[in-house]
Amino acid sequence: MLNTIIVDDEEFARSSLYFLVQENCEGIHIAGIAKSVAEARLLLSNHQIDLIFLDIAMPGENGFELIPLAQQYNAHVIFTTAYDQYALRAIKANALDYLLKPIDIDELKLAVEKADKYIALNKKENNRNDSLQNLANNLSDRSEIRKISLPNGQGYSLIDINDIIHIEADSNYSVFHLVNQERITVSKVLKEYEEILPEQQFVRIHKSSIVNLNYLKEYNSKNGVEVLLKNGEKIAVSRRRASDFAEKVKSYIRIESDKS
Template identity: 90%
Template sequence: MLNTIIVDDEEFARSSLYFLLQENCENIHISGIAKSVSEAKNLLSNNQIDLIFLDIAMPGENGFELIPHAQLNKSHVIFTTAYDQYALRAIKANALDYLLKPIDIDELKLAVEKAGKYIALNKKEHNRNENLQNLAVHLSERNEIRKISLPNGQGYSLINIDDIIHIEADSNYSIFHLANKETITVSKVLKEYEEILPDHQFVRIHKSSIVNLNYLKEYNSKNGVEVILKNGDKIAVSRRRASDFAEKVKSYTRFESDK
């Protein structure tokens, strides 16, 4: 049996993964469920955990910050993430495994089977630590991310990031404005997506706005700095972010011309 914990800030993700494991993986014993890295650290301190199903984008500390604690406790990690296969191709050889949300049952079974064999082999600790460190480094290279999964209440919507025009904050929610004129509201704060999305393409221009520079039509300073997007939306740039925004536009222009 593999003593396992689930770490995810989304209730739907936690409960659905718990159900899938209980129904399909007889060698899994779920020792605990955490909705934050802090809670996961407590579980690792008080239990001998073999396997961690770990989300990446969570409030406060992200999933990467649990990796040193996993290493210290000789626990192995399977990431449950919104990153697409293209983004993870480069790190596939280093990861114990990953699962793209929404989680496929067959992929889950294969991941657990592989984890069981890997743990049974009792790899040397320095090899295990090296794999986890390489995984953290590669996953932090955000420029390769092309898709994200957005929880929509009943499941997830898989969105190509190039289809995101801008993201608007509404209290503790984020509203995605898409190229097909659809909007998706997600119960996560804007900062989480600021950390996930490639920062050469997506810029936080206001405490309540992130824009995709692919859709930037013009910007001016008639009434303070304001951007006009290709869909006609006009969004203010805060004073303290104006200088950084201008630099990002210059860098983005160079980046595109170098392609």
């Protein structure tokens, strides 16, 4: 039996993965479930853990913060992520595996089978440590993200980032405004998406707004700086972000000009 923990900040993700593993993966014992890296550290300290299903994007500390302790306790990692980006190929090559949310049952089974075989082979610890370190380094490049998976209460909505016009903050929630006029509300703060989305395309223009420069129609400073988006919406740019925003627009125009 592989002693396993699940680490994810989303309740739906934790519970759904738990039931998927219980129903489809023999030889797995769920020793604990954590909703943060801090809780995962306690589990690793108190149990002999063979395998960790580890979410990447979590508030406070992300999944990579747990890697050193996973190495120390000789635990192996299968990453779970809602982000489809170039760096995932690095996960595929260097870690045991990754699972893209919403998790596919067949992919889960294959990942667990791979983990079982890998752990049985008892690879040398220094090789695994090097592999995990390479993984963390490779994943620092988020420029190739193409899709994100947004929890919607009943599951996930897989969204192409080019379909996002802008994102607005609503207390501790983020509201995605899409090209099809759909709105998706997610129980994550705006800062998390500011850190994940490509910064040359998505710009934080206000404490409550991120805009996709692909949909910028014009901006002016007649009554304070504001932007007009191609869908007709007007959004204010905060004074402290106005200078950075102008530079990002110039850089974006140069990049688009080079492409053409």
